[in-house]
Amino acid sequence: QIHVVESGGGLVQAGNSLTLSCVPSGRTFNNYPTGWFRQPPGKEREFVAAVNWSGRNIRYAETVKGRFTISRENGKSTVYLQMNNLTPEDTAVYYCGLGRPYVLVVSNLTTEYDFWGQGTQVTVSS
Numbered sequence: 001q002i003h004v005v006e007s008g009g010g011l012v013q014a015g016n017s018l019t020l021s022c023v024p025s026g027r028t029f030n031n032y033p034t035g036w037f038r039q040p041p042g043k044e045r046e047f048v049a050a051v052n053w054s055g056r057n058i059r060y061a062e063t064v065k066g067r068f069t070i071s072r073e074n075g076k077s078t079v080y081l082q083m084n085n086l087t088p089e090d091t092a093v094y095y096c097g098l099g100r101p102y103v104l105v106v107s108n109l110t111t112e113y114d115f116w117g118q119g120t121q122v123t124v125s126s
Helices: none
Strands: 003-007 010-013 018-025 034-039 046-051 058-060 068-073 078-083 092-098 120-125
Touching: 003 092, 018 034, 018 092, 018 120, 034 068, 034 078, 046 068, 046 078, 058 068
Parallel strands: 010 120
Antiparallel strands: 003 018, 018 078, 034 046, 034 092, 046 058, 068 078, 092 120
16 A cells, blocks of 8 residues: 655745655655646646656646756655745645556646645645
8 A cells, every 4th residue: 555645835925935745655666657736725636747757757737837846856755846936826735646657658637646645735825
């Protein structure tokens, strides 16, 4: 059984930065693509960014491209989401999902990710 834990959320002012961390446990992490998704209040879960198992394939939502950076450190079994120049529209619960092993091209669909954490709240004030 894989457990996923997100951390790093909080309350920040617009224009500031946060770094989220995703740490899975229970299985070898290095083979799995990892995606960050978010769910704003009253809305459906939406794609933010994803990275494949090798780190060579990365994908971003248009709304965060140029502001957010996803990276992985397999030695620490951790995937990061560096979020810069945050806006109130970034306010959401952020979730980390693990996909299927050895996927080369990451997906932006929630259905392609099988294991999820409980989420971490990010609130950006204006």
